[in-house]
Amino acid sequence: MSVLLRVENATMRFGGLVALNDVSFSIDKGSVLAVIGPNGAGKSTLFNVVTGVYRPTSGKVVFDGADITGKPSYEVVERGIGRTFQSSRLFSDLSVLDNVIIGMHTRTTTGVLDALFRPGKSRREMAACVEKAEALLKSGSGDLFEQRYRPAGALAQADRRRLEIARALASEPKLLLLDEPSVGMDETETQALIADIVRLRDVHLELSVILIEHDMQVVEAFPDHVMCIDYGSRIAEGDFAAVRANPRVQEAYLGKAAAHA
Template sequence: MSALLAVENVTMRFGGLVALDNITFFMEKGSVLAVIGPNGAGKSTLFNVVTGVYRPTAGRVKFDGVDITGMPTHEVVRRGVARTFQSSRLFRDLSVLDNVIVGMHTRASAGVLDVLFRPAVARRELATAVEKAEALLRESSGPLYEQRYRPAGTLAQADRRRLEIARALASQPKLILLDEPSAGMDDAETDALVADIERLRAQHPELSVILIEHDMRVVEAFPEHVMCIDYGRLIAGGRFEAVRANPHVQEAYLGTAAADA
């Protein structure tokens, strides 16, 4: 049985700094993997390696049976990997609706010549995209549809996060990478986020999710697969309870003295 995502012996060095040190893990279709670890442990670097922003110094990344190591980001996205960013990176001066339509970019088939000389074809395609985008916004838990003609930069924090997820879903990905989706959220918003992710999984049972999280309440909600990275090394992996009990993990988070206490 082949995994949807296979990260094999990936090492990423920036000069003398080892950001990722021989990381190996596999992921099945439809599963959720939570990645935890202290700040600067290399979690976001891992996302950047998977999405082709960085080419790893050593090792391979395989997605859906294809070697995607060092492939340009737009190619990786086209193959079905979508992501959100730690500090939400919306297209602030575009409307909420346009943000989602841009998210469908990989689904657009009309080329430059079609747009220039067969406007009816291009217009029909865009009209379909508008409909789909509106449907995605209606599906979202927040009041995004009602705000679809507002510039994305004027949304409230929680709605921005929702919009980023809706935009990522627009490309109909097989794997979605969420980089600290709960950052800057209060308790109620975090609960809503967990509900959002659960709903997402119910709606798209085939979709796999990798989640970088600091908030253990979110991780606890998806306890099947958790892995902890520290100083670029994978120090623990398994179910949440086991990872939490792991002395290395406690040491990484709390320091040696606390772990001994």
């Protein structure tokens, strides 16, 4: 298997705080990596460093053979990394359908000038976008397709999470980053989310996924490659059983639980 993403010695400092501390890992094409770790461990920061939201203080991000360290987010999307955010970034006043279509902008070729001077071409491209967006809305669990004309802000929490995934997929990523996709989902919705991710990988055999998760049900469903971060450092990596049994991982979780007790 070939490596799709490689993060080399990434360190991210915010003033005196070291949010990521010399983290290295890689993910192969077509595989799933689950990232776990207590609150504030640096998991979302890792996504932000990979997607160019932050340029790491030091270290390197290599995607599909190219150094993308600190590249602007739009370029990262264009190169094939799609993501969802921990807190919703949907356009709540726009329709469900429009939110997905917005996710396609890096894959469309017509612009404002075409709309003015080549309206036929623009219209054809728009029609193709609508068709593709509708297909994406039909492909996941839930009934997003039936709700496609509703404003995104009116959706229930689980549907908002599903819509974020549909929007990320609209950019046709090679690597999909999901930041706590099961947050706000009940047991049944979480099972449907797992089934969605499994199905997605059946359809797109080359798709790689990194998911940040607190829900161990989800991690257990993708047990081959798990990495645990604590205080910005990678403290364990391996299959789920090995990571769960690791004393440093247990201490990280128990320590935080004890601190909150």
